[in-house]
Amino acid sequence: MKIGIADTNFARYDMARAAIKELKRGCSAEIIRYTVPGVKDLPVAAKILIEERGCCLVMALGMPGPKPIDKTCAHEASTGLIMAQLMTNTHIIEVFVHEDEADSEGELASLAERRTREHAENAIKLLYYPERLTREAGTGQREGFEDAGRVGD
Numbered sequence: 001m002k003i004g005i006a007d008t009n010f011a012r013y014d015m016a017r018a019a020i021k022e023l024k025r026g027c028s029a030e031i032i033r034y035t036v037p038g039v040k041d042l043p044v045a046a047k048i049l050i051e052e053r054g055c056c057l058v059m060a061l062g063m064p065g066p067k068p069i070d071k072t073c074a075h076e077a078s079t080g081l082i083m084a085q086l087m088t089n090t091h092i093i094e095v096f097v098h099e100d101e102a103d104s105e106g107e108l109a110s111l112a113e114r115r116t117r118e119h120a121e122n123a124i125k126l127l128y129y130p131e132r133l134t135r136e137a138g139t140g141q142r143e144g145f146e147d148a149g150r151v152g153d
């Protein structure tokens with residue numbers, strides 16, 4: 001089993017290091033890392049990891065900046081990642097941490113670490129323990145922040 005990690009040098013935190021640590025802690029998959037300049041380069045990187053490098057899941061890690069143009073880039077990248085998933089019938093877990101989600105550099109680093117690790121846990125569940133995701137259905141899970149929790153009965 002191979003898991004791909006696509007990340008960017010635009011990001012201000014080494015999200016791939018966090019992902020790799022968590023994946024190694026939870027499974028024995030081979031990990032293939034592919035770093036590109038920015039989020040808009042992630043869709044093709046993910047597709048190459050799947051089609052040419054044999055990955056059965058990819059985590060796409062990126063950090064959109066705070067400007068309107070960055071938000072547009074992130075939306076375009078997201079659309080591309082969805083297209084790549086549909087073209088390859090393979091999960092690409094988008095892990096984006098927007099710079100303006102945090103109030104300080106320290107908070108941004110913690111959020112990037114925690115969201116990436118929690119999505120790495122999701123990747124492991126998708127591949128190895130899908131029944132655990134089903135058990136969590138409807139429980140308001142949130143990656144990087146406290147879970148929102150269940151409503152109703």
Ligand SMILES: Cc1nc2c(=O)[nH]c(=O)nc-2n(C[C@H](O)[C@H](O)[C@H](O)CO)c1C
Nearest residue numbers: 010037038039040063064065069070073
């Ligand atoms: C404006 C802009 N903003 C971001 C961003 O917020 N986050 C990011 O990762 N990359 C950004 N980029 C770079 C593009 O994603 C891409 O790398 C270049 O357009 C080259 O294809 C650009 C050009």
